[in-house]
Amino acid sequence: MKFYTYFLAGLLCLQGSAWAQVDEESFKALQQQVEQLTQVVNRLVDNTETQKTRIAELEAENSQLKQTMDKKVSIQRAEGSSSAKGLAAFNPDIGVILDVTGQLSQSDEDAEGNDKISARELELVFGHDVDPYTRLDATVTLSDFEEVSLEEAYATYWGIPNVNTRLGRFRPRVGKATALHRDQLKTVDEPLVVQKYLGVEGLSRSGVEFSGFIPAPWEDVVTHEWIAGVMEGGVGEDGALFGDVRRRPSLYARLRHFIEFSDETQLDLGSTYLTGSSDDDQRFEVNALALDATLTHYLTPNNPLTLQAEAMLQDRDETDVLMEDKPWGFYALADYKLNDRFSIGGRYDWVEPIGLDVISSPRNEETAWTGYFTFHQSEYARWRLQYQHAELAEGTNDDRLFLQATFAIGVHKHAIQ
Amino acid sequence: MKNKLVLILCALVVGVLPTTVSAQSRLRVVTTLATFADLVEQVGGEYVKVDALVSPKFxxxxxxxxPGDVLKVKRADxxxxAGLDLELWRFSLxxxxxxxxVRPGGDRELDLSQGVMLLDVPNESVSRAQGDIHIYGNPHYWLSPKNVKVMVQSLAEKLSNLDAEHADEYQQSAERYIAELDRKIQQWEKAMLSEGQGFVAYHNEWLYLAHFLGLESTLFLEPNPGIPPTPKHVGKIKALMKEHNIRTIVRANYNPSSVAEALARELGVSEVVLCPQVNALKPCTDYLQMMNYNVQSLKEALLHE
Structure with a gap:
């Protein structure tokens, strides 16, 4: 052991003498090299730290992904909602809605098949933005017993400040029920007042419509909306308000007041004035006032109760003194959603038909009691069973039973009412 | 006839008049959800006026x-x-x-899903046979506070772009909020005693919360998304709960209570109502409180297992 101690001491002495021989210049060069090496080492340490952090992040992400894979949940960073890529992004939204209705009737007359099952309506719905200011929507209706018809084809234009414009063929907003598509109705059929005055499926006319809001200090609670339009004359199938041919254009204006009492309770009040002609002279001899009220109350978030009433009063310049020149009609409807699956409701209709001979006709009005039960299979499929007892102006009664199935596929956007 | 035309023209003129009753210097922000409104308030503070369209009760x-919603969006700055396909009604709106x-891609529209981490993104083609499935992924992403950090940053950037004068304030508020969120995230993560526990949910809307807390959320009372529970499916869930000893049922305040309550009673397990949105229940007064409530409620329910 002593030997090694002496040996090491000797070496150190030799080294010390050699060190003394190094000149100052070499010492500085060595010092620089040491500094450079120190910097390199520091950088390497930094890199190692960064890599350690990154490895930890990747390990965490990996474990998260592993966990996700284990749970069969896929994970992805969102790129936003409009993820249709390429030219496909410019394709229109397309939706298809099928309405199949079976019907049993007490009536002996069977010109169009009172007892039948039919694909009553197949709606093909297309829509897309044209440019930043315009959107185009179209609905083509096919049926197994009627001609193909263009139910709607209109452009919505937002270029006028505070005014929305619709141009083309559309369902004019002259009331509640007539502005709705069949799949939006609470019942299988349109209310009698709509059928008798505006057509079996309500109004669908070519024209131009403007709408906007009326400013008010209380608009957080009550919203006032105005609608005004010009539409081609005549009305839809079997409608009698302005006749059934395209004569002079009809005009309409509507005021709507929407009151929000609370998140659960809202009242929608509307009044519409229509004027037009049913004959071939220059006069606008038919005037009508439509009033509507809808109260919606959510007993729970899943149990809405809807109470709705709509009336239409006419002032007609009838040349035939035997004809009622101020016919009117109304309906009242109650609908209650029992739960996610089922809803029930009823409707009462009362209407004075246009052109009714008040002297010879057995009844001066037509009435109907309707009760229905709806099964909501899913958001896109619905079944409805409806019973209706109608008392017709011709003096007969009719009991009808409907079973309606409605199915929707694709993208189907309804305009907000 | 002339009088009628004059009346209609008057109606048109009234509509064209500027519809702002009083000029307001604050940015008018309209959000779809109450949770987003809270985040906008946190970032925008006194420089914004926020309205949420959807009541958290629904x-x-x-x-x-x-119509009131339409008017708010019409006037929104x-x-x-939420983007994706959560609020399909927003397109009609x-x-x-x-x-x-504010139309898709517009300067004054903000899709808060941009950049967040999405779960349940379908890897294969989807169809309605799978129920009301979400084609872009599960859209309830704000229930992960890690995603909220991304959302808050997006909000700060958007508000700064629209109101450059107060950009610094927006950025500072966002940074403060994210720092607070980071602190809370650590607390919430520690709150769960053990990972891997599971619960049954009414609808698949707690996936992000479960994922964040290391819990399992793979069983639902709905047989498919958006399809109401059927007796057959509930029977199947009951058997699975027994088999895997799952003793917690979770639902949102707006989900129907009857099925969840009946099942909880029958199996003697706990039923928890959580807040999917700010203000959905009384304790959930803002996002942090909502997460506190949800984490605490879940913890208590799972501890009773």
């Missing part, structure tokens, strides 16, 4: 926008929404509003 999937700047 399921945001199924909303019928009201910024429209904030912006159509009706006619405010071209």
């Amino acid at each position: 399921n945001p999937h199924f909303i019928e926008p009201k 910024l429209f904030v929404h 912006v159509d009706a509003a006619g405010n071209t700047q």
Whole structure:
């Protein structure tokens, strides 16, 4: 052991003498090299730290992904909602809605098949933005017993400040029920007042419509909306308000007041004035006032109760003194959603038909009691069973039973009412 | 006839008049959900006026926008929404509003899903046979506070772009909020005693919360998304709960209570009502409180297992 101690001491002495021989210049060069090496080492340490952090992040992400894979949940960073890529992004939204209705009737007359099952309506719905200011929507209706018809084809234009414009063929907003598509109705059929005055499926006319809001200090609670339009004359199938041919254009204006009492309770009040002609002279001899009220109350978030009433009063310049020149009609409807699956409701209709001979006709009005039960299979499929007892102006009664199935596929956007 | 035309023209003129009753210097921000409104308030502070369209009492999937909602969006300086396919009704809403700047891709529209981490993104083609499936992924992403950090940053950037004068304030508020969120995230993560526990949910809307807390959320009372529970499916869930000893059922405040309550009673397990949105229940007064409540409620329910 002593030997090694002496040996090491000797070496150190030799080294010390050699060190003394190094000149100052070499010492500085060595010092620089040491500094450079120190910097390199520091950088390497930094890199190692960064890599350690990154490895930890990747390990965490990996474990998260592993966990996700284990749970069969896929994970992805969102790129936003409009993820249709390429030219496909410019394709229109397309939706298809099928309405199949079976019907049993007490009536002996069977010109169009009172007892039948039919694909009553197949709606093909297309829509897309044209440019930043315009959107185009179209609905083509096919049926197994009627001609193909263009139910709607209109452009919505937002270029006028505070005014929305619709141009083309559309369902004019002259009331509640007539502005709705069949799949939006609470019942299988349109209310009698709509059928008798505006057509079996309500109004669908070519024209131009403007709408906007009326400013008010209380608009957080009550919203006032105005609608005004010009539409081609005549009305839809079997409608009698302005006749059934395209004569002079009809005009309409509507005021709507929407009151929000609370998140659960809202009242929608509307009044519409229509004027037009049913004959071939220059006069606008038919005037009508439509009033509507809808109260919606959510007993729970899943149990809405809807109470709705709509009336239409006419002032007609009838040349035939035997004809009622101020016919009117109304309906009242109650609908209650029992739960996610089922809803029930009823409707009462009362209407004075246009052109009714008040002297010879057995009844001066037509009435109907309707009760229905709806099964909501899913958001896109619905079944409805409806019973209706109608008392017709011709003096007969009719009991009808409907079973309606409605199915929707694709993208189907309804305009907000 | 002339009188009638004059009346209609008057109605048109009234509509064209500027509809702002009083000029307001604050940015008018309209959000679809109450949770987003809270985040906008946290970032925007006194420089914004926020309105949320959907009451937290209701399921945001199924909303019928009201005329008042249309008017708010029409006048909005910024429209904030969840993007993806959560609020499909928003497309009709912006159509009706006619405010071209808040339409998809507009300068005053903000899709808060941008950049967040999405779960349940379908890897294969989807169809409605799978129920009301979400084609872009599960859209309830704000229930992960890690995603909220991304959302808050997006909000700060958007508000700064629209109101450059107060950009510094927006950025500072966002940074403060994210720092606070980071602190809370650590607390919430520690709150769960053990990972891997599971619960049954009414609808698949707690996936992000479960994922964040290391819990399992793979069983649902709905047989498919958006399809109400059927007796057959509930029977199957009951058997699975027994088999895997799952003793907690979770639902949102707006989900129907009857099935969850009946099942909880029958199996003797706990049923928890959580807040999917700010203000959905009384304790959930803001996002942090909502997460506190949800984490604490879940913890208590799982501890009773």
